Amino acid sequence: MYAWIWRHLPGSVPVKVVQAVVLVAVVVTVLLFVVFPWVEPMLPFTDPTLE
Amino acid sequence: MVTTTRIPAQSPPPERPSRLRPVLRGLGEVCITLGLVVLLFVFYELRVTSWFSAREQARATEQLRQRWQHDPADAEEPVDPVAGEGFARLHVPALGPDFPFTVLEGTDQSTLSAGPGHYAESALPGQRGNFAVAGHRAGRMAPFAELDELESCDALVVETDSQWYVYRVLPLRGEVDGWDPEQRGRRCSGVAPIGGPYQGVLGRTVVEPTRREVINPVPGQPRGTVPEQWRSRLITLTTCHPRYSAEKRMIVHGVLTKRYPKVADRPELKPPELGR
Numbered sequence: 001m002y003a004w005i006w007r008h009l010p011g012s013v014p015v016k017v018v019q020a021v022v023l024v025a026v027v028v029t030v031l032l033f034v035v036f037p038w039v040e041p042m043l044p045f046t047d048p049t050l051e
Numbered sequence: 052m053v054t055t056t057r058i059p060a061q062s063p064p065p066e067r068p069s070r071l072r073p074v075l076r077g078l079g080e081v082c083i084t085l086g087l088v089v090l091l092f093v094f095y096e097l098r099v100t101s102w103f104s105a106r107e108q109a110r111a112t113e114q115l116r117q118r119w120q121h122d123p124a125d126a127e128e129p130v131d132p133v134a135g136e137g138f139a140r141l142h143v144p145a146l147g148p149d150f151p152f153t154v155l156e157g158t159d160q161s162t163l164s165a166g167p168g169h170y171a172e173s174a175l176p177g178q179r180g181n182f183a184v185a186g187h188r189a190g191r192m193a194p195f196a197e198l199d200e201l202e203s204c205d206a207l208v209v210e211t212d213s214q215w216y217v218y219r220v221l222p223l224r225g226e227v228d229g230w231d232p233e234q235r236g237r238r239c240s241g242v243a244p245i246g247g248p249y250q251g252v253l254g255r256t257v258v259e260p261t262r263r264e265v266i267n268p269v270p271g272q273p274r275g276t277v278p279e280q281w282r283s284r285l286i287t288l289t290t291c292h293p294r295y296s297a298e299k300r301m302i303v304h305g306v307l308t309k310r311y312p313k314v315a316d317r318p319e320l321k322p323p324e325l326g327r
Contacts, residue, residue: 001080031088036095041160045096047297048195048290049158049170049185050263 096190100164104191107165111137112153119212129175130211132156139176141167141184141194142208144326145201151210152194158185167194167288170266176209177216177310179282180268188291188301195290198301203254204239206324207286207305213313215322218286218305221245221254241308245283248272252285256302257292265289265302283307 005023009016040046115137132138137153144150158168167186174180186195203226207218219242222230227244235242245252252270264270266287269277284307292301311322 001077003076028091031091032095032099036092036099039092040096044297045295046187046190046291047160047260048163048187048300049168050266050289050300051260 098190100190101192104164104166108153108192111155111165112140115140115153122212128213129178132169132171132175134171135162135165137166138169138211140210142210142325143201143205144208144324145205146197149192149194152186152192154184154209163187164191166192173266173287174268174284176211176286177214177284177307179279179284181266181270181285181287182209182218183266183287183289185289189295195288195301196294198288198290198303199255199292201255201303204235204242207288207303208322208324209286210313215311215313216307217309217311217322217324218284219308220303220305221252223254224256227253242306245306247281248277249283252304254304256304257299258302260297260300262300265304270304 006016006020009019011019130138134157135155137155139154140151141154142151152166154167154169155162155165156169156171158170162168163185164187167184170183170185173183176182187193188195188198201220203220203222205220207220209216209218219239221242222244230244232239232243244250248269256265258265264273266289267274268279268282270285270287286305286307288303288305290301291297292299309322309324314320
């Protein structure tokens with residue numbers, strides 16, 4: 001999967017490295033600010049109130 | 052005549068064109084990726100949520116400060132909380148520099164992400180009955196992270212627009228029998244096991260999440276069974292237990308021991324219980 005992505009990134013190696021870092025940053029941002037806030041209320045970790 | 056037997060140079064055995072290999076590699080990569088995502092989620096839960104919460108808590112505190120400045124305090128009027136907004140400040144000197152926190156009205160998830168939240172049906176600070184507050188134990192600034200470290204007689208100071216209310220943690224399990232106020236010193240004045248319907252109300256307990264009666268006006272007693280004039284003035288803090296789980300709830304009960312009116316001209320005056 002990662003090899004496939006690497007092969008399909010255009011440009012020379014340094015350019016590829018920059019693109020890879022940007023891709024990782026985008027994925028992390030989407031997870032932290034969109035996916036996790038959406039998933040979290042459904043998980044039983046953090047409710048400190050009485051039922 | 053010399054004959055040499057020549058062994059033809061052997062090429063390595065041709066790789067079997069395995070279909071399985073790329074599939075297995077892909078599977079391994081997916082597993083590693085999922086592991087990293089879970090790690091990132093832990094980081095989110097414990098740290099990132101605290102960054103969001105710190106902003107919301109600061110906003111609530113600022114709003115409260117402005118309200119207190121513009122609205123001159125009237126000691127006769129009780130505080131009038133608005134859902135989702137801050138209405139009091141909770142100081143717990145024993146828990147160190149993270150405090151004070153602004154307490155907001157309501158215990159829904161979005162309110163609790165901004166700070167400790169007041170159970171709307173419970174009493175207000177200083178009133179007879181039970182002033183009950185919920186707070187996170189892990190993540191979202193975890194205001195009640197160290198609730199398990201509170202000892203009997205530790206001060207829980209609630210600041211409203213016009214008053215300082217000094218509650219103190221009730222005797223813990225094991226201290227109730229043979230509680231001697233004389234021996235405990237000045238710090239514990241006003242703290243003692245309360246008898247009658249309050250028997251069994253301890254400084255700290257761990258209960259099932261369904262035990263909502265701990266925030267009743269008299270903890271553990273059905274609502275309305277104890278007439279108002281017989282009720283003590285309690286504070287109750289609830290949080291998750293054990294930490295990082297929501298399997299049970301940790302409950303801390305305190306009793307009101309002192310009240311100081313705020314002096315409008317001297318806002319820097321603070322109760323001695325807060326220390327320097």
